[in-house]
Amino acid sequence: MVNWANFISQVFNGLALGALLALISSGLTIIYGTLGVLNLAHGAMFMLGGYAGYVAFGYTGSFVLAVIAGSLFVALVGIGMERLIIRHFYDRPHEDQLLVTFGLGIVFVEFVRLAFGSQSQIVPPPPLLAGITSLGFMFYPTYRLAVVGIIAVALGALFIVLYRTRIGMIVRAGIEDSTMVDALGINVYRVFMIVFGIGAMAAGFAGIVNAPVVSLTPGIGDDILVQTFVVVVIGGVGSFPGAILGGLIAGEIISITSMFNPGYAYVMLFAAMTLVLVLRPYGLLGTRGRE
Amino acid sequence: MRTQRRYLVELLTALGLIAAPFILPHLGFAPNTVNRILVWGLFGIGFDILFGYTGLLSFGQSAFYGTGGFVAAYLLTRAGFPNVFLALIIGMIAAAVVGYLVGLIALRRTGIYFAMITVAIAEVFYFVEFNPLADFTGGENGLPGVPTPSFNLGFTTLHFTTGWSLYQFLAVCYFVGIVIALRVVRSPVGMIMSAIRENPLRAQAVGHNVHGYKLTAFVIAAAYAGFAGGLLGVLQAFMPPDAFLFETSGQLVMQTAIGGIGTLFGPLLGAAVWLFLQDFLQSALGLGAAWKLVLGTVFVLLVTFLRRGIIGGLKDLYVLATGGRRSAEKDDAASLSDFDGAPGSVAPMAPHKREGDRAGGPILQARGLTKRYGGLLANSDIDFTVNHGELRGVIGPNGAGKSTFFKMLTCEVAPTAGTILFEGRDITGKSVTDACQLGLTKSYQVNQLFTQLTVRENLTVAVLADLRGKFKLDLFRDPDSIPGLREQVEHTMQLVRLAGRPDTKVSNLAYGEKRRLEIGLALATSPSLLLLDEPLAGMSPQERVETVKLLKSVAQGRTMIVIDHDMDALFELVGRVTVLQEGRVLVEGTPDEIKANPAVQEAYLGGVLE
Numbered sequence: 033m034v035n036w037a038n039f040i041s042q043v044f045n046g047l048a049l050g051a052l053l054a055l056i057s058s059g060l061t062i063i064y065g066t067l068g069v070l071n072l073a074h075g076a077m078f079m080l081g082g083y084a085g086y087v088a089f090g091y092t093g094s095f096v097l098a099v100i101a102g103s104l105f106v107a108l109v110g111i112g113m114e115r116l117i118i119r120h121f122y123d124r125p126h127e128d129q130l131l132v133t134f135g136l137g138i139v140f141v142e143f144v145r146l147a148f149g150s151q152s153q154i155v156p157p158p159p160l161l162a163g164i165t166s167l168g169f170m171f172y173p174t175y176r177l178a179v180v181g182i183i184a185v186a187l188g189a190l191f192i193v194l195y196r197t198r199i200g201m202i203v204r205a206g207i208e209d210s211t212m213v214d215a216l217g218i219n220v221y222r223v224f225m226i227v228f229g230i231g232a233m234a235a236g237f238a239g240i241v242n243a244p245v246v247s248l249t250p251g252i253g254d255d256i257l258v259q260t261f262v263v264v265v266i267g268g269v270g271s272f273p274g275a276i277l278g279g280l281i282a283g284e285i286i287s288i289t290s291m292f293n294p295g296y297a298y299v300m301l302f303a304a305m306t307l308v309l310v311l312r313p314y315g316l317l318g319t320r321g322r323e
Numbered sequence: 324m325r326t327q328r329r330y331l332v333e334l335l336t337a338l339g340l341i342a343a344p345f346i347l348p349h350l351g352f353a354p355n356t357v358n359r360i361l362v363w364g365l366f367g368i369g370f371d372i373l374f375g376y377t378g379l380l381s382f383g384q385s386a387f388y389g390t391g392g393f394v395a396a397y398l399l400t401r402a403g404f405p406n407v408f409l410a411l412i413i414g415m416i417a418a419a420v421v422g423y424l425v426g427l428i429a430l431r432r433t434g435i436y437f438a439m440i441t442v443a444i445a446e447v448f449y450f451v452e453f454n455p456l457a458d459f460t461g462g463e464n465g466l467p468g469v470p471t472p473s474f475n476l477g478f479t480t481l482h483f484t485t486g487w488s489l490y491q492f493l494a495v496c497y498f499v500g501i502v503i504a505l506r507v508v509r510s511p512v513g514m515i516m517s518a519i520r521e522n523p524l525r526a527q528a529v530g531h532n533v534h535g536y537k538l539t540a541f542v543i544a545a546a547y548a549g550f551a552g553g554l555l556g557v558l559q560a561f562m563p564p565d566a567f568l569f570e571t572s573g574q575l576v577m578q579t580a581i582g583g584i585g586t587l588f589g590p591l592l593g594a595a596v597w598l599f600l601q602d603f604l605q606s607a608l609g610l611g612a613a614w615k616l617v618l619g620t621v622f623v624l625l626v627t628f629l630r631r632g633i634i635g636g637l638k639d640l641y642v643l644a645t646g647g648r649r650s651a652e653k654d655d656a657a658s659l660s661d662f663d664g665a666p667g668s669v670a671p672m673a674p675h676k677r678e679g680d681r682a683g684g685p686i687l688q689a690r691g692l693t694k695r696y697g698g699l700l701a702n703s704d705i706d707f708t709v710n711h712g713e714l715r716g717v718i719g720p721n722g723a724g725k726s727t728f729f730k731m732l733t734c735e736v737a738p739t740a741g742t743i744l745f746e747g748r749d750i751t752g753k754s755v756t757d758a759c760q761l762g763l764t765k766s767y768q769v770n771q772l773f774t775q776l777t778v779r780e781n782l783t784v785a786v787l788a789d790l791r792g793k794f795k796l797d798l799f800r801d802p803d804s805i806p807g808l809r810e811q812v813e814h815t816m817q818l819v820r821l822a823g824r825p826d827t828k829v830s831n832l833a834y835g836e837k838r839r840l841e842i843g844l845a846l847a848t849s850p851s852l853l854l855l856d857e858p859l860a861g862m863s864p865q866e867r868v869e870t871v872k873l874l875k876s877v878a879q880g881r882t883m884i885v886i887d888h889d890m891d892a893l894f895e896l897v898g899r900v901t902v903l904q905e906g907r908v909l910v911e912g913t914p915d916e917i918k919a920n921p922a923v924q925e926a927y928l929g930g931v932l933e
Contacts (some may be wrong), residue, residue, distance in 0.1 A: 051586055070438070071441070074509070117623070117627065120627060121627075122725070124630070126380075126434050127374070127378070127380045128626060129628060130380055130382075130435065130438055131576065131577075131622075131626045132623055132626045132627060133582050134382075134573065134576065134577075134621075135577070135622040135623040135626060136623055138573070138615065138619035138622070139616060139619040139620055140625060142612075142613070142615045142616035142619055143616055144615050144618075145612060146612060146616055147617075172793040208929075240582055254569060255446075257442075258442055258443055258446045258569070258771075260438075261439035261440075261442055261443050262441065262443050263891055265436065265439055265440060265443070265617075268352055269435075269436065289644065294454070294456070295390060295450060295451075295453065295454020295455055296450075296454070297446045298450040298451075299450065299451060299455075301443075301447075302443060302446075302447040304442065305440070305443060309431050309432070309440070309442055310428075310431075311430055313432065
C-alpha cells in the first residue's frame, strides 16, 4: 500500500526539485530564445554557483552573502564567456555552438575538480531554516520548504524583469526576432551579453540555493543539464511559462516515480517527453518556428 | 582519373594498418592503446556519417555503444554462446534495431532539439542498464570474462588474444568498416545525406524523403556503435557499464571534432590524439587529474580556431600550398569560353513521362484556395487553371500573396481551404516531396542551394530524386552506374550554362550563376509543371535577357508558371497573365489585355481618381 505521509513528502520533494528545474530551465531557455545558442555549459553554471557560494560561505559564514556572491560570480562568468567566446559563434552553425559550449562545460567542471577535488563538499542551511517543521500530519525538513519559497521569489523576480521592465521587453522582442531588434537601433549585442549573464545567474543562484539540500560534487551539473533539456522539450523552447510548467511536471515525475523505484525515474521522465513530442512536437507552451 | 584513384584511400588505409605495429611502438604507443584507438575509430565512423555527412549532431551514441556491447557480452558470458564474431554481429543488429526505434522519436525534431533529445535518451539507457536490467548486465559490476575471438579454418585455428595479436583482428574489423563507409558515402544515399546536411528543405523539395534518409544515417551510426561496443568488451575481457555514460558520447563527439568531421578518418585521428595526450599528460608530465582540463581547453581552442579539425586544417594547408591557384585558373578559362556559346543553344530535356500524363486539357486546377495566417488572410478563394503546355505569368503588388500561392501549389504549406488538382489528381495535403515526384516543382525566390557542394553535386542530387524515386536504399551502388544520371546532369548544366564550372563549390559562384543553378535544380528533376518564383530577381539587365531566353527554351514541351516583377520581361515571355491583389484573383488575360486593364493600373499605381 502507498504510505500517504511518504507520498505527500515526495510530492513536496517534487515541488522543490520542480521549482529548481524551472529556474534553471528558464535561464537556459531565455539564452536560447534570445541568442539562438543552446548552452551545454549550463549545468556547469549550476555547479559553479554552488562552489562559489561554498567558498563565500567559508569566508563569511553567512548564507545570504553566499547566495549573493555565488549568483553574482556566475553572472560574471556568463558575461565573460559571452564576451570572449560565444560572441564569435553567433554566425556559425548550431553544431559549432554546441561543441564549444560542451567543451567549456568540461573545462569548468575539470577546473573545479582540480581546485576542490572530487569528494563532496557540504554547505549547511542557514540556522534559521535548519531542522524540521511539523505540517500537522508529517514532519518535513524546513529548508526544503524554504527552497520552494526562495525559488518562487526568484522566478517572480525573473518574471518582473522579463515582463515589466524595459530590458525585459527588449529581451522578449529579441526572442521573437533578434534581427529586427538590432534594426530598431538597439545594441543587440549588449542585450545578448546581459541575457547571457541573467541566464547564467539563474542557474548559479539555483546551484547555491540547492547546495544545502545535496552535497556538492564537480559533476553535480551533469544530471541537472539532462533534466533541464527534458524540461525545455516538454515546455517548449524559448517559453518562460513553458519552462516553469515543464519544470514542475519533471520534478513531480522524478519524485513520485522514485518513491516506487528510483531506477525508473528517468524512464518515466523520458516517456513523458516522448508523449509530448508525439502529441505536441513544439512543447506544451512552445510555438512553431522557434528552432 | 576517377577510376585510377578509386581504391587509393582503401589501399592507403590497408598499408597504414599493416605498418602501424612496426611504427607506432617507436612513438610511444602501447599495443593496448592502439587497440583502443581502433575501437574508438570504428565507433566514430558511424558517428561521422551521422554528424559529418548528414549534419545530425547526436550526444547520445553511448546508448548504442552500450547496447551492442552488452548484448554481445551477455551472449558470450552468461548465455554460453560460443562464437565471438557472431555475438558481435548480433550485438550490432540489436544496436541497429534500437537505433531505429530511438531514431523514430529523436528525428521528430531537428537542430538543438535533436541534440537535447539524444542526450536524454542516452541517459535513460544508462539508468535502465543499472537498475531494471541489472540482472542481465551485472549492474555497476558490468560483465567480466568476455572471451577473445578465434577462427577454426579446418587446418589451423587462428586465435587472437591480446596486444598485437588482437590488433590484427581489430585492424581487419576497422578496415572492413572503413571500406563499407567509403562505399556508403560515395553512393547515391551518401550524396543525398550531404545534401540534407546543407539544406534539408531543398533536399525535400527536389523529391527526397529526408526523414527516411536521416533515419538511415541514424541506424548506420547505431550499427557501427553497437559493433564497436562489442569490441570494447572483447578488448578489455570485460564489458564496463561506463560504456553507457554521457562521457562516452561526449568523448566521441570531441574526438571526431578534433580529428575533423566529415572525413571518416577524423574519429581515428582524434582518438589517437586524445589517448596519446591522456597518457602523455598523465604520466610523462605528471599532471594527474588535470589532463582532462588541458584536453578540454585544447578542444575549445580547436573548435574556435580550427573548425574543421586536424584533417580539415591539413587539407586547407595542402590546397593553399598546391592546388588552389591552378584549379582556379582552369575554372576561369573554362567559364570564359562557356560565355561565348550562344545562350539557349542546347535543347532542353523533355520531362519524363509519368503515369497519368495527358496531352491536352488542364494540368493544374486550384479551386477555392484559401490560406489564413492567424488573422491575416494571405490568399482567399482563388480559382486557377493552367492548361498543358501553357506559359503563365502571375503578377501582383508586394504582399498580394503570390509566394504563398506558389507554396500551396507545390504543397510546401497546406491550404486552409480549397483543393488542388494536378494532372486530374487531388494533391491537396500531400508533401512537397510527393508533389515533386509527381512532376511539380518550383525554383525559389531566395536561393535554396546546397552551398558546400559543387555545381555537379547539386544537380546530381536533384536528378537522383528523379531517377531513383523518393527513397531507395542503394547504399553500395556507384552513382555512375545509374543509367542516364550523367547525361541528365551534364545536360542541365549546359542548359543553365554552368558546364564550365562543374567542380566549383556553390559558395564560390557569382550571384547570377547561383540564380541559374537555382533554376537548374528545379529543372533537373524534369518536372512537367515548373513554377518559378521571381527567377529574374536581382539580375543585371544583361543577365535578365539571357535568363528570359533560357526560360523560353525550357518552356518547350513543358508547362510553366512564372512570378516576376519585371513586367516587360514577363509580358514578353508568357502567353497569359493572372493578376493577384490582396490575396484574390483580380483579373486574368493576355499581356495586352492586362496592360490595358484599368483595375490593374489602379492596383499598381494606387487609387487613380478620375
